[in-house]
Amino acid sequence: MDFDFEKYKTQGIKVNYYYICKRKLWLYDKGICFEKNFDRVLQGKILHKNAFQREEHKDMLIDEMIKIDIVSADHIKEIKISSKMKNPDIMQLLYYLFYLKQLGISKKGTINYVKEKKVVEVELTEEDEKEIKSALINIRQILMMKKPPEIKKLPYCKKCAYYEFCYAKEVD
Amino acid sequence: MFVIITYDVSESRVNKVRKVLKKYLIWTQNSVFEGVITEAKLYKCLSEVNRIMDKREDSLYIYKVENPKNLSKDVLGICKNPEDMFL
Amino acid sequence: MYKDYYIFSNGKISRKENTIYFEDKEENKKPIPIEQIERLHFFGEIDLNTKFIGLISQYDIILNFYNYYGYYIGSYLPRKKNVSGLLIVKQSEGYIFHEKRLFFAKCFVESAVFHILRNLRNYKGKTDEVIKEIEEEKQNIFKAREIDELMGIEGRIRKRYYESFSLFLNNDFGFSKREKRPPTDPLNALISFGNGMMYNTVLGEIYKTQLDPTISYLHEPSSKRFSLSLDIAEIFKPLIVDPVIFYLINNRMLKEDDFDIEEGICFLNDEGKKKFIKEYQNKLETTIKHRSLNRKVSYRTLIRLECYKIIKALIEDEPYKPLKAWW
Numbered sequence: 001m002d003f004d005f006e007k008y009k010t011q012g013i014k015v016n017y018y019y020i021c022k023r024k025l026w027l028y029d030k031g032i033c034f035e036k037n038f039d040r041v042l043q044g045k046i047l048h049k050n051a052f053q054r055e056e057h058k059d060m061l062i063d064e065m066i067k068i069d070i071v072s073a074d075h076i077k078e079i080k081i082s083s084k085m086k087n088p089d090i091m092q093l094l095y096y097l098f099y100l101k102q103l104g105i106s107k108k109g110t111i112n113y114v115k116e117k118k119v120v121e122v123e124l125t126e127e128d129e130k131e132i133k134s135a136l137i138n139i140r141q142i143l144m145m146k147k148p149p150e151i152k153k154l155p156y157c158k159k160c161a162y163y164e165f166c167y168a169k170e171v172d
Numbered sequence: 173m174f175v176i177i178t179y180d181v182s183e184s185r186v187n188k189v190r191k192v193l194k195k196y197l198i199w200t201q202n203s204v205f206e207g208v209i210t211e212a213k214l215y216k217c218l219s220e221v222n223r224i225m226d227k228r229e230d231s232l233y234i235y236k237v238e239n240p241k242n243l244s245k246d247v248l249g250i251c252k253n254p255e256d257m258f259l
Numbered sequence: 260m261y262k263d264y265y266i267f268s269n270g271k272i273s274r275k276e277n278t279i280y281f282e283d284k285e286e287n288k289k290p291i292p293i294e295q296i297e298r299l300h301f302f303g304e305i306d307l308n309t310k311f312i313g314l315i316s317q318y319d320i321i322l323n324f325y326n327y328y329g330y331y332i333g334s335y336l337p338r339k340k341n342v343s344g345l346l347i348v349k350q351s352e353g354y355i356f357h358e359k360r361l362f363f364a365k366c367f368v369e370s371a372v373f374h375i376l377r378n379l380r381n382y383k384g385k386t387d388e389v390i391k392e393i394e395e396e397k398q399n400i401f402k403a404r405e406i407d408e409l410m411g412i413e414g415r416i417r418k419r420y421y422e423s424f425s426l427f428l429n430n431d432f433g434f435s436k437r438e439k440r441p442p443t444d445p446l447n448a449l450i451s452f453g454n455g456m457m458y459n460t461v462l463g464e465i466y467k468t469q470l471d472p473t474i475s476y477l478h479e480p481s482s483k484r485f486s487l488s489l490d491i492a493e494i495f496k497p498l499i500v501d502p503v504i505f506y507l508i509n510n511r512m513l514k515e516d517d518f519d520i521e522e523g524i525c526f527l528n529d530e531g532k533k534k535f536i537k538e539y540q541n542k543l544e545t546t547i548k549h550r551s552l553n554r555k556v557s558y559r560t561l562i563r564l565e566c567y568k569i570i571k572a573l574i575e576d577e578p579y580k581p582l583k584a585w586w
Binding site: 030031146163164167168 | 564574
């Protein structure tokens with residue numbers, strides 16, 4: 001079956017959130033309770049600003065949809081604060097590679113974990129493409145839900161910017 | 173956390189460094205700033221300072237106290253810039 | 260970390276070196292660290308310009324203005340950068356559907372009365388009768404079918420509550436009943452000032468979320484006030500403001516000379532305001548262990564958490580249960 005990319009394409013951050021937490025994805029999409037002064041969010045922002053200041057092609061907005069940190073001749077690079085969310089980071093980058101491929105551009109990707117001085121190389125395989133397609137279909141379904149997906153307790157909930165939002169309740 | 177920042181910066185750059193620190197902390201004495209600050213704000217502050225400093229000539233010390241309650245401060249003589257919520 | 264600054268002196272506030280400077284009439288200049296400001300409160304006569312407004316807007320800092328008597332005049336709120344269309348639709352829905360609106364309104368009153376009774380129970384022996392009366396009146400909350408009715412019940416409870424203050428407060432400055440416009444005695448002046456501060460604090464917390472402060476449930480949405488702030492303040496006035504007042508009076512920290520009377524209006528003078536604000540700030544920063552979050556949160560944070568719970572109810576995530584202080 002043909003995959004209608006135009007219908008399913010979305011922002012990279014949403015692919016990232018999809019792999020972190022479906023509820024976060026929904027809330028983020030609706031613009032609810034994202035705290036930009038949350039310490040971790042702020043740290044990430046500054047890190048982004050500081051890293052690779054000399055790079056020429058930074059924060060490239062492509063197709064008015066995806067924003068790639070750094071683009072060079074044969075690579076795209078993403079900058080991340082820590083490697084704790086490695087899988088979502090990789091999926092986000094694979095999505096960018098997939099996106100570029102739809103535009104007829106083929107590149108490789110790297111994730112730079114600046115604080116840990118670690119670099120992860122990523123290449124798009126056929127298997128990955130299948131995975132991305134099904135993720136995009138699922139993302140669209142989640143975003144069409146009338147109310148947010150229920151809380152699913154995850155080991156990293158406590159560190160999330162939405163922790164207080166999700167878990168604030170009255171106990172009897 | 174509570175931080176005390178002291179610095180020794182060449183005259184040509186010292187004003188710029190002081191300007192950055194003023195956005196985040198209270199200037200308490202010549203070349204000394206202090207105050208309560210979060211991890212991220214401190215990181216932001218230091219990354220701004222970093223761009224101005226010349227690491228071969230200048231120095232900046234950061235003293236941190238994780239819990240501000242564990243800190244006591246006495247002043248002899250005049251208290252130059254008392255931190256106060258009332259102006 | 261973030262701090263409220265209260266400016267009582269007359270002078271000028273301006274942008275300088277990418278931060279804020281306050282300069283009083285004697286030309287004493289003082290920098291205020293822009294990165295650490297929660298809000299600025301202007302009590303004195305202060306000059307400011309658009310360059311200053313530009314900078315504080317970048318940092319989303321709210322300005323609150325007060326008149327000569329210390330009454331709140333208004334606020335400057337920087338344009339919001341994070342809005343949620345969906346939430347505004349849902350918030351309006353909550354107002355339009357009578358059952359939904361009534362439910363929220365009842366919750367606010369119920370929580371307010373819970374905290375009123377909690378205060379009164381601290382003075383057992385002196386307040387037994389009034390507690391009994393309020394508990395009886397409280398039953399009517401659940402029966403109410405109209406907002407007016409609910410407002411009436413709330414009004415009667417609050418009246419009984421205020422009247423009872425003389426039973427347990429050091430009655431140095433005489434108090435019989437609540438008078439709002441304008442207050443003519445010190446205790447009324449104190450309550451008015453405290454409630455004004457609470458309104459501001461709640462507005463500041465609402466502003467941090469995507470709730471629209473003009474759409475409210477207990478109070479009629481009004482064009483004069485951010486009425487959602489009035490709604491939520493009902494919960495927190497007896498939890499935060501009243502205990503501060505009791506503390507200041509019963510420990511004789513506030514004296515008659517902290518108040519001025521001019522043309523029949525009684526108000527806190529600058530010394531009095533500072534005494535109140537100091538304790539009020541202490542209270543806001545006091546932390547308690549939150550049971551569902553399993554971490555320490557301040558009273559100020561509790562206000563924001565209340566906003567979160569309201570949002571969750573509006574987006575049909577979780578039914579709303581108002582705060583009932585458990586500690």
